[in-house]
Amino acid sequence: MDSRRRGGDGTEWSGGALNAEPVAADTTKFTFPEAKVGFTGALVAGLAARIPHKVAMELMLLGEVIDAERAYQVGLVNKVVPRDQLLEAAMGYARRLAGNAPMVLALLKEFVSDVLPRGPSEHVARGRLAIQRQIKFMAAAYDPLFAATPGAGLPHVRSYWAATAGELPPDDGPAPSQLETEVAIIGGGYTGLSCAYHLAREHGIQPIVLEANVAAWGCSGRNGGFARMALGRLSAAEMLQAWGAATAKRAFGVMRASLDSVRTLISDGGIECDASAAGHLKIAHRASRVAELRREADVLQREFNYAAEFIDADALRNQHVGGTQSYGALHIPDAVAVHPLKLASGVLRMARAAGAKVHTASPVTQWEKRGAAHVLKTPHGIVRAKSVVLATNGYTPQHLHQAVRATLLPVLSHIIVTRPLTPDEIKAANFVTRHVLTDSRKLLYYWRRLPDDRIMFGGRGLIADSDERNAQQRDFLLAELQAKYPGLERVTVDYDWHGWVCITRDFLPHIHHAADDSTVHYALGYQGSGVALSLHAGKLLARQVAGHATENALPSVNAPLLRYPLHSLIRIPQRLMYRWYKHLDNSD
Secondary structure: OOOOEEEOOOOEOOOOOOOOOOOOOOOOOOHHHHHHHHHHHHHHHHHHHHOOOHHHHHHHHHHHOOOOOHHHHOOOOOOOOOOOOOOHHHHHHHHHHHHHHHHHHHHHHHHHHHHHHOOOOHHHHHHHHHHHHHHHHHHHOOOOOOOOOOOOOOOOOOOOHHEEEEEEOOOOOOOOOOEEEEEEEOOOOOHHHHHHHHHHHHHHHEEEEEEEOOOOHHHHOOOOEEEEEOOOOOOHHHHHHHHHHHHHHHHHHHHHHHHHHHHHHHHHHOOOOOEOOOOOOEOOOOHHHHHHHHHHHHHHHHOOOOOOOOHHHHHHHHHHHOOOOOOOOEEOEEEEEEEEEHHHHHHHHHHHHHHHEEOOOOOOOEEEEOOOEEEEEEOOEEEEEEEEEOOOHHOOOOOOOOOOOOOOEEEEEEEEOOOOOOOOOOOOOHOOOOOOEOOOOOOEEEEOOOOOOOEEEEEEEOOOOOHHHHHHHHHHHHHHEEEEEEEOOOOOEEEEEEEEEEEEOOOOOOOEEOOHHHEEEEEEOOOOHHHHHHHHHHHHHHHOOOOOOOOOOOOOOOOOOOOOOHHOHHHHHHHHHHHEEEEEEEOO
């Protein structure tokens, strides 16, 4: 079958052999999952601003309800074309469709009612049933890209951290009907609580924190507890190449200062958070990654005068951890393993003791500027503030403020925690280290041995939240852990959960203020490595709000957020990015 469709710019997409060869040596081969973006993506672009989100999401997910083989059998889009030609055609088609809603709806009707029935009846039934399931869970699922708030007064998710945190400290309850404050902080996680504490303690400003659910409900209470040196996704070598030696060394100084901020908070607050200063091992998951980690160790030693080292495979397996994917490791001496919810609870206590108010169950549902005052609406009333701090990271509603609209990509990260390992299982994997561990993948895994001998293992989550698929992701992560460490075949999962981390367009955090309003401040975009940096960013935000110049400012970090083009459609390229990264991770 060769079902052809012509885009608005005259370009054809057609059914074809799934394993067709590229048309030229310098072109990229697209099988169905990639090529469908040209047609489905163009349709969604036309629908996104014209019809309800649920309908647009139905269409966006349509290409996922049947696999590539069935898609070909029912005549869906598939053609080998150069990458730039495909994307140019899709964009041209999208621009035309965006201005013609009736045409889009007609195409949608044809696509569902005419194209699908051409295939075998069982494929049609399967596809329609999957569409219905997608609509059902999308109507209930939370996605920060589209949700107005992350909820109101929700409890912590069922995580290992929530189960072992003990009694949580009190807060100040929901915001009352009328409040006035010098500074309102939206978000009660690491960034917001740290900012509140430092404003009150160091600058004499008693702020109000507005948290939608309970304090540290988001990733501050769900992360892996890796307080390590990180500034976005850049390695030391990449910082040198991008910024030059002087700026790269300032950036490295910020990374070290962020870890010092964690240590200081733990010490000053007497926070009992199971802190263990064991260091960080970045493990080469394939032999081909060894050279890259050796170079990084050399750069850190030579250019930054830092005591990193490369550990060869034998030393790694004998002294730290064994397994089938342990080909050597970059050792970073500075890292702290923590219980993340206990840490957040400690900072909450410190902020309130210093004079800050932390109001939970108080999502900001509306925000406007009236003269010099910011007017924030919550379910219970109005908060008026001279300045506002955005500290919502992966849970930032798009409507909240123009400064952050279309600038953030929230992505799911998923964590499992096993039952406690037996002595024989620990011996089989030679899992003697207490270091925090990551690997050399683009879609990296992160894991560590917990104080009670469980293994916490995390990695990227799903594109969209779904109970059924989350269960599959839990099983997938367990299988990946067992693939790394033969001898753990009988290990089971006691806890699993997920949360939204925040990716920016340049893969860097941003600590800045709105371009058109210097009384709107934010620290966002920790790229999934924000335990240390978010707490430090709260301290830097406090200085910024209090009117002090930023110390050791970094041109790319202390700068406005960059906007994503076609932001409402970003889940489509996210799928492609994951597929590409997976290919790179499994290739030499």
